[in-house]
Amino acid sequence: MEERLFERVQLLWCRFQEVYISTAENISSEVKSALMLLNSLNKSTSFNSNNCNLNKSRDIEFIHQLIAQTTIEKQYKELMDYFADIIKSRPSSKKASLGQVTTPFPIIKEIIAECKSIKSTQKIPETLKWLDVGCGPGFFISWIMIQELIQESIKNSGKTEKISANLHDIEYWHSLKARLGAIDIDSLSIHMAKRFASMILLLLIRHEGWHLSHEIIEILPPIQFFAHDFLDEKSPIDGFKPTIIVGNPPYIFSRNLTPKYRMELKNSCYSSAQGQFDISDVFIERSIQLLPPNGVLGLIIPEILLSLSSRRNIRRILINSSNYIFIREVQETFQTANVENIELFIRKSHQQSDPMLKIEKTNIQGETQVIFEGNKIKPQEIEQEIEHNDRLLDLLHIKNESKYSEIVEFVERKFYSINEWNELHPQQPIFVFRGVELSKKGVIIQCTNCGLWMPFSRKILKCKHCHRPISQSIIPTKIIHERLDFTNQNRKKNSANSVQKFVQNFPHEKKKLQTDSYIDLEYKGIQYKPLERYHQLRIVVRQLLHEKKICAAEIEPDTMTSQSIYNICFPSVFKDEVPSLVKNLRSDLTADYLFVTFSKGKRLFPRILLNILKEIPFIPKNFKHI
Numbered sequence: 001m002e003e004r005l006f007e008r009v010q011l012l013w014c015r016f017q018e019v020y021i022s023t024a025e026n027i028s029s030e031v032k033s034a035l036m037l038l039n040s041l042n043k044s045t046s047f048n049s050n051n052c053n054l055n056k057s058r059d060i061e062f063i064h065q066l067i068a069q070t071t072i073e074k075q076y077k078e079l080m081d082y083f084a085d086i087i088k089s090r091p092s093s094k095k096a097s098l099g100q101v102t103t104p105f106p107i108i109k110e111i112i113a114e115c116k117s118i119k120s121t122q123k124i125p126e127t128l129k130w131l132d133v134g135c136g137p138g139f140f141i142s143w144i145m146i147q148e149l150i151q152e153s154i155k156n157s158g159k160t161e162k163i164s165a166n167l168h169d170i171e172y173w174h175s176l177k178a179r180l181g182a183i184d185i186d187s188l189s190i191h192m193a194k195r196f197a198s199m200i201l202l203l204l205i206r207h208e209g210w211h212l213s214h215e216i217i218e219i220l221p222p223i224q225f226f227a228h229d230f231l232d233e234k235s236p237i238d239g240f241k242p243t244i245i246v247g248n249p250p251y252i253f254s255r256n257l258t259p260k261y262r263m264e265l266k267n268s269c270y271s272s273a274q275g276q277f278d279i280s281d282v283f284i285e286r287s288i289q290l291l292p293p294n295g296v297l298g299l300i301i302p303e304i305l306l307s308l309s310s311r312r313n314i315r316r317i318l319i320n321s322s323n324y325i326f327i328r329e330v331q332e333t334f335q336t337a338n339v340e341n342i343e344l345f346i347r348k349s350h351q352q353s354d355p356m357l358k359i360e361k362t363n364i365q366g367e368t369q370v371i372f373e374g375n376k377i378k379p380q381e382i383e384q385e386i387e388h389n390d391r392l393l394d395l396l397h398i399k400n401e402s403k404y405s406e407i408v409e410f411v412e413r414k415f416y417s418i419n420e421w422n423e424l425h426p427q428q429p430i431f432v433f434r435g436v437e438l439s440k441k442g443v444i445i446q447c448t449n450c451g452l453w454m455p456f457s458r459k460i461l462k463c464k465h466c467h468r469p470i471s472q473s474i475i476p477t478k479i480i481h482e483r484l485d486f487t488n489q490n491r492k493k494n495s496a497n498s499v500q501k502f503v504q505n506f507p508h509e510k511k512k513l514q515t516d517s518y519i520d521l522e523y524k525g526i527q528y529k530p531l532e533r534y535h536q537l538r539i540v541v542r543q544l545l546h547e548k549k550i551c552a553a554e555i556e557p558d559t560m561t562s563q564s565i566y567n568i569c570f571p572s573v574f575k576d577e578v579p580s581l582v583k584n585l586r587s588d589l590t591a592d593y594l595f596v597t598f599s600k601g602k603r604l605f606p607r608i609l610l611n612i613l614k615e616i617p618f619i620p621k622n623f624k625h626i
């Protein structure tokens, strides 16, 4: 699988060069042969000759279309989409182990622009040296490269020469390369990033009508790539000495790291890698270590960094090492990860001091507002802030948790969480899974190319299975039936094997669920999840802290659920315990515990919910059946 993806990128790159050369007007034979030579040198993967024509016409058409785009920004976005699709097609387990999600273009632009603006307030201007951490296909660093080049070219605007003299000078290109760096642990990402940067650069050169010399081609792309673990204390990145670090670090909870890697981090110099942590915390700490005083860090990061008690270590590091912290709520959401994000910017301080803190939010009308700005905060002001923004408290570590500490201490003393149970009883694990992957209304469509089915959404333009375009005129089908007419024996789908009881939603007050909805089972491509899981002893959870309660219920055996519902599967030792476990989950005590330790009154989103659910203590420690 991975090899095929290497090959797909390489094939695109080779085809790009062919089209580029064949459609160029003024390209010297020297440049042509340099490009061809580069092509052959870059064949880091040996082609399977059977695959040489794979997707050829589609790729060629895509490249022509790309070249024909009117602005570099449009070209960038199109090429990004192509590369992001390759990343998406990797197995989910691989993506999860790397924390791999691609960042939307508007966020990349915003982060880069903000970092520049923070740097520009400095009294003594300095040459910027950028590092993209966890670069993936290099979407951050390539946009920085484009911006640097455009900025260089317009230095001469108004003069007769179209471009800055520097762009003719190979020394400029070498100095650019010395100032741009990117690191990723994943070799496919680095392979992709090199090709992405080269293609977009060649497009820019053509778009701007700049002179392309064979010397430029020889250093292509003008970025230093490091295929290495960023957190390795002996990584070559130490010698790079960046002044601005940007990126979207991987987001992996410590428990989901391999035990060996988790142990290595715990034994390292990083103080953020203690207790429960997230790998993104360690990325932040490592970045701060690398930056010089007044160096700037700009990252996109899940918002829970500001509130989870387990992330206190990294908040402390941020406050102690910065003279400026800027937090901006992100409006654009990721397609693949349901998580609220913030853009986090800091400027590193020379010594420990009270950082200037700025928090920006977007109100219901979509207007951006600075909701807090200052460094000397008086206790009364903080009290007022609590009403609006509880997280601020924790950020400045002035939180008074005493009145809740008893609840926390009691619940943790009396009950196990799922995670704790599983560590103690690996032979009788409890596991959590989400139900059938369906959109809200349960409507599906069939791809006319591969014949597989998928949830219908007006936003989906490509088949999620074969990635070919989906015609918007396909008529959607209903997969869920409110009241199924079992008397109609002629309909195949009414036979007992092809339908199953189904719960899509349930009211908050329901403790025991019965259903009269049914789901058809016959649609290939729909992720029903293995049917045997639904035979198991289960509790379902729809929401945490809705109306200050956990919305949990018992469910009839064999009833399937939609993906918005979490299914907690218990081993058979819990046979008689389900009603009391539901009661525990729905209790005020558990809700208070959850409120204090995790949510602090904010909405919780599914990706976070799964981790949180596994951390809630609700299984009595005095349970005797083992």
Ligand SMILES: C[S@@+](CC[C@H](N)C(=O)[O-])C[C@H]1O[C@@H](n2cnc3c(N)ncnc32)[C@H](O)[C@@H]1O
Binding pocket: 098, 099, 100, 101, 102, 103, 133, 134, 135, 136, 137, 138, 139, 140, 183, 184, 185, 186, 189, 228, 229, 230, 231, 247, 248, 249, 250, 251
């Ligand atoms: C959230 S993705 C971001 C990708 C890309 N920067 C973007 O914004 O589209 C995180 C990236 O971090 C990389 N990564 C994970 N662990 C790493 C480590 N220890 N050192 C360096 N890179 C790592 C993954 O391979 C992945 O490409």
